[in-house]
Amino acid sequence: MAKINIVQAINQALREEMERDADVIVLGEDVGKDGGVFRVTEGLLEKFGPARVIDTPLAELGIAGAAIGMAAYGLKPVVEMQFMAFSYEAIEQIFSHAARLRNRSRGRYNCPIVVRMPYGVGIKGPELHMDSSEALFCHMPGIKVVVPSTPYNAKGLLTSAIRDPDPVVFLEPARLYRAIKTEVPQGEFTLALGKADVFQEGRDITAISWGAMLHRVIDASEGFDCEIIDLKTLKPFDEETILNSVKKTGRVVIVHEATKYCGLGAEVAAFLAQEAIMHLKGPVARVAAPEAVVPMALLEDYYMPSKERIRRAFEEAMKY
Amino acid sequence: MKAQELYRMVSLIRRVELKIVEVYPGDVMQCPVHLSIGQEAIAAAVCRFLGKNDPSIGTHRSHALYLAKGGSPVGLFAELLGRINGCSGGYGGSMHLVDLENGLMGTTSIVGGALPISVGMAMGTMRPRIACVIFGDGACDEGAFYESLSFASLKKLPLLFVCENNRYSVYTHTDQRRCSRPLRIAEACSVRTLHAPIDAANDAVTLYGLIEGEMGRLRSGGGPLFIECDTVRALDHNGIRDDIAHGWRPAAEAELVKRYDPLILTGRHIDRETREKIDGEIRDIVESAYASALKSEPLNAGETADKALFP
Numbered sequence: 084m085a086k087i088n089i090v091q092a093i094n095q096a097l098r099e100e101m102e103r104d105a106d107v108i109v110l111g112e113d114v115g116k117d118g119g120v121f122r123v124t125e126g127l128l129e130k131f132g133p134a135r136v137i138d139t140p141l142a143e144l145g146i147a148g149a150a151i152g153m154a155a156y157g158l159k160p161v162v163e164m165q166f167m168a169f170s171y172e173a174i175e176q177i178f179s180h181a182a183r184l185r186n187r188s189r190g191r192y193n194c195p196i197v198v199r200m201p202y203g204v205g206i207k208g209p210e211l212h213m214d215s216s217e218a219l220f221c222h223m224p225g226i227k228v229v230v231p232s233t234p235y236n237a238k239g240l241l242t243s244a245i246r247d248p249d250p251v252v253f254l255e256p257a258r259l260y261r262a263i264k265t266e267v268p269q270g271e272f273t274l275a276l277g278k279a280d281v282f283q284e285g286r287d288i289t290a291i292s293w294g295a296m297l298h299r300v301i302d303a304s305e306g307f308d309c310e311i312i313d314l315k316t317l318k319p320f321d322e323e324t325i326l327n328s329v330k331k332t333g334r335v336v337i338v339h340e341a342t343k344y345c346g347l348g349a350e351v352a353a354f355l356a357q358e359a360i361m362h363l364k365g366p367v368a369r370v371a372a373p374e375a376v377v378p379m380a381l382l383e384d385y386y387m388p389s390k391e392r393i394r395r396a397f398e399e400a401m402k403y
Numbered sequence: 404m405k406a407q408e409l410y411r412m413v414s415l416i417r418r419v420e421l422k423i424v425e426v427y428p429g430d431v432m433q434c435p436v437h438l439s440i441g442q443e444a445i446a447a448a449v450c451r452f453l454g455k456n457d458p459s460i461g462t463h464r465s466h467a468l469y470l471a472k473g474g475s476p477v478g479l480f481a482e483l484l485g486r487i488n489g490c491s492g493g494y495g496g497s498m499h500l501v502d503l504e505n506g507l508m509g510t511t512s513i514v515g516g517a518l519p520i521s522v523g524m525a526m527g528t529m530r531p532r533i534a535c536v537i538f539g540d541g542a543c544d545e546g547a548f549y550e551s552l553s554f555a556s557l558k559k560l561p562l563l564f565v566c567e568n569n570r571y572s573v574y575t576h577t578d579q580r581r582c583s584r585p586l587r588i589a590e591a592c593s594v595r596t597l598h599a600p601i602d603a604a605n606d607a608v609t610l611y612g613l614i615e616g617e618m619g620r621l622r623s624g625g626g627p628l629f630i631e632c633d634t635v636r637a638l639d640h641n642g643i644r645d646d647i648a649h650g651w652r653p654a655a656e657a658e659l660v661k662r663y664d665p666l667i668l669t670g671r672h673i674d675r676e677t678r679e680k681i682d683g684e685i686r687d688i689v690e691s692a693y694a695s696a697l698k699s700e701p702l703n704a705g706e707t708a709d710k711a712l713f714p
Contacts, residue, residue: 102501140557145550148519149526152534155508156458156527175547179513180520188501189492 084266089259092267093123093199094235096241097161099271101131107245108153110137111146111163119166121201121260136153147173149351150196151181159245167202168211172332174219181250182225193248197241202230202296202339204372204387205258207380213257214377215341220252221318221350227276228318230254232297233248236315239274248377256294263298281328285310288400289328291351292338293317296388303393307401317347325351326358333364334400338388343371348398365403368396405451406672409607411681412447413669416467418682418689419476422485423466424643432483434496439467441605441637444665446471446537448610449630452618455506458524459535460517463498464567465510468537473505476689480696488699514572515545518564522551525562525627526565533561533622541572544583552592552629559626563618564589566629569636574651576579589629595620596629601659604632606668635659648668 087095101107109124109131115138119127128136139146143164152159164170170177176197184194204213220228229239229244229251235254244251282297287308292300297313304311310328314320329335335355337348348369355367370388380387420438423452427436439446442464450471453459461468469479474490482489483497491501498512508524512519521536543550543566555562566585570577586596597617603609613629621628635662639646647657670678 102411139553140550142550142554144547145519145522145554146589148516148547148551149554152460152508152520152525153527154523155520156524158527160523175513175516176519180511184509187491187495188503189494191501191503192508216688302556 084268086264087234087267088261088264089231089234089237089255089263090121090123090387092238093241093255094127096238097124097127097269098130100242100245101127101135103271104159106157106159108135108137108158109163110139110150110160110162112139112141112165114138114163119163119368121257122163124163125342135198139334143169143209144176145173147176147181147198151176151184151194154194155184155192161197161199161245163202164198165381166208166212166214167216168214170198170200176248178223182223185249186225194250195248197244197251197253198255199255201257201260202254203256203258204377204383205295209379210377215339215372217254217317218341218345218347221347224312225249226318227251227316228254229276229316230256230294230316232256232259232294233263234267236274238267239272240276240315243273251276254294256334258295259298268296274315277316277321279324279359280313281314281324282311282313283309285332288334288336288397289325289330289332290336290338290397291325292381294340296338296340299388303390303397309397312360320351322354322358325355329355329359330362333362334402334403335363335367336370336393336396336400337367338370338393341373342374343369346371364398368400370396405611406608407450407677409447409611409683410678411685412471412514413607413665413687415476415688416443416447416470417666418685419470419479420466422480422689422693424567427643432433433485433556434483435641436483436497436643437464437641438638438643439464440641441660441665442569442634443467443679444605444607444610444669445565447626448607448614449535449537449563449565452614453506453533453535455504457533457535458508458528458628459510459537460521460524461537462508462514462517462539463510463512464539465500465537466497468510469500469502469507472507474500474502474507476692477695478502478660480693481699484696484699485702485704486696486699488696491701515542518542519553521562522554522560525555525560526558528561533563535563535565537565537567539572540566540568540570540577540581540585543588544572544580548585549588549592552594553590555627556592556594561624562627563621563622564594564627564629566631567634568631569634569642570637571652573640574646580623584631585627588633594627594629595625596631599603599632600632601635601663602668603706604634604663605663608672612640613645621635633662655657
């Protein structure tokens with residue numbers, strides 16, 4: 084197996100799925116000739132032509148709406164938003180229509196769109212280019228939210244997302260795009276949505292994270308007997324895997340790039356308070372960004388949950 | 404024959420709306436309604452050019468579109484009554500009608516929300532199919548309006564934009580909201596436009612004749628078409644109240660409602676005897692549809708919750 088990075092893995096998933104299924108369409112700003120702002124869709128226009136790889140106007144609302152209309156018609160559009168915060172322009176369409184069509188039609192038709200977007204801090208971008216607003220999308224019924232942490236995950240999860248009958252928000256950790264390479268199978272392969280990975284087994288602490296933060300957690304875990312969970316699908320998240328781990332360790336640290344208030348960590352903590360209260364040895368800890376928008380690059384390291392902050396949370400957890 | 408069929412549709416829409424007006428005070432329909440009275444001719448004429456395979460999408464005021472596209476009155480009444488036989492399973496209500504069998508992909512309560520989706524539908528269609536979106540002048544105030552026209556024009560999509568311009572967004576007149584007519588924006592986007600003044604737009608037969616040629620061009624690949632229809636809303640924005648009588652719109656509006664009644668204007672093209680025969684048949688159809696809708700089961704609360712996310 085060849086070792087490739089996340090950009091290549093996503094490109095491969097798109098390319099192979101487009102070869103297999105003529106209904107798969109890629110659209111977005113600069114995705115064709117330019118290959119996308121992070122070059123994720125490079126070469127697709129040349130291979131599949133302008134009817135299937137569509138350079139759109141600079142109009143996120145219009146792009147999302149067009150994708151929904153195509154999906155209603157039986158196509159499987161994969162939309163690229165250049166940065167996660169640019170999708171706020173399109174939220175009207177994603178929330179008011181994509182999320183609701185299956186329910187509104189009582190299951191008579193679905194909305195199989197994928198909205199891909201780079202997200203997260205760590206690329207020396209300014210605010211509105213590094214947002215982590217996953218909880219926003221998780222909150223709206225009818226949408227699935229997926230975050231890969233490795234090239235292997237990226238390919239398998241994106242292929243599943245494209246095949247899923249419902250709208251999937253696919254968040255690509257921008258700082259990981261070219262940072263790591265893993266072995267990725269050539270050809271068709273899928274990873275089930277809704278399933279978490281136990282990245283590393285352990286007995287003392289359950290550390291829950293996703294995307295780029297998984298790698299921070301791995302770094303920080305040295306010297307601790309940590310069970311590291313990569314959530315992968317944020318909505319719906321894998322309750323069983325979390326529960327089994329917490330029953331074993333009794334200590335939980337959740338690490339995410341988003342701010343803490345109403346972040347996804349709060350939902351996981353509430354779930355554990357309800358389902359695992361008798362197994363918990365201490366409070367569920369959350370390591371998250373400070374309650375502020377993303378700062379300029381100089382403060383990026385301060386903003387992002389650091390190895391030291393994660394280690395301190397582990398140390399606190401071990402006091403119980 | 405065409406005139407008779409157009410009249411029959413206008414009469415059906417009117418009679419269904421009047422039935423809603425009749426039963427609404429009894430609170431059997433616990434659902435806001437935005438009635439099409441005064442604007443029936445537009446959907447009636449436009450939908451004559453659309454087949455079941457031509458996907459269409461509408462707004463909060465879409466009873467006329469639903470019926471003109473071929474939807475059953477039972478399905479509409481049952482939807483408003485919250486019954487499982489409703490066209491959206493009794494879940495969506497008046498503003499969220501779905502009738503896939505007749506190519507009505509949906510209607511939406513978000514003003515302007517249907518416009519970008521119609522672009523995608525047109526992108527997904529292959530000629531000779533066309534997509535159609537019907538919307539009000541209020542939707543033209545939204546940014547989505549420009550985005551959709553520009554995208555559709557750029558890609559030369561087989562998309563029919565129908566603007567029902569009743570000049571009022573709730574009670575605010577278009578002159579207080581807009582600097583120009585909606586079709587000026589369409590022209591700026593190089594979309595072909597047609598303007599139907601109220602005497603044409605509120606007469607299904609005249610409107611049909613006015614748009615026939617352009618509809619043929621649309622279907623044969625001439626790119627998007629924008630039709631702006633001047634019309635008048637007979638009743639309140641929402642509900643069954645006469646808002647003009649209550650002083651919410653100027654009294655001159657009542658004159659327009661009277662002078663340009665679509666039922667009367669369309670009816671002038673056929674003789675009185677035929678008109679009365681059609682009206683009688685429609686009355687029976689609507690009464691029996693309402694009785695049938697009442698027999699449908701209400702939506703079960705537990706089942707609704709279970710199916711809410713992924714039915």
